[in-house]
Amino acid sequence: MVTLTALFKKPEDPEAFDKHYNETHSPLMQKVPGLRKMQVTRFSKMLTPPNATLADQPYLECIMYFDDKDSFKAAMASEENKAAGSDLMSFAGPIVSMCIGTSEDIPL
């Protein structure tokens, strides 16, 4: 699947961040057309020392899953995504990194 990954550094006020994320931002993202799945990871411990990949333990990661490139592009161009993007920048602009990728489950 095509994925959009948002990785957040620890916010200055985690309680206010969580409240906004859960009550405002997440509901906006959930409306984006073509979004198939949304997975949130909250980090509790970094096992490796700081390095060029991560200087600090991240706070939260959200992965948004889309069927393919076309549905991803349509999602990004939607009004719903513009609203979610504006909201994101309003409360987390300096602490979020966003990357496009492709995700697959490795058979076990």
Add this chain to the structure above:
Amino acid sequence: MVTLTALFKKPEDPEAFDKHYNETHSPLMQKVPGLRKMQVTRFSKMLTPPNATLADQPYLECIMYFDDKDSFKAAMASEENKAAGSDLMSFAGPIVSMCIGTSEDIPL
């Protein structure tokens, strides 16, 4: 679920990295007892400018999923995980960051 996330910076030799990751490292990880799911994301584009969260576009992320803390602890203590960990350090030590977290799918 309890997750172990490995995030990799772009390796100096991506072709050699991919070969080792796919043919050696991934099969070692797949043997770790209690591993329920393994998801690999390959990044193609970073949308945000470099910041304190990510200075560069990461290359690959692997999320390993476990049922709960107890099965995660047992997995980490297993011989299979020790072998996978040794292998990881041998080819990616300076470019991997690893974090423990909890992951949930957000209902859409």
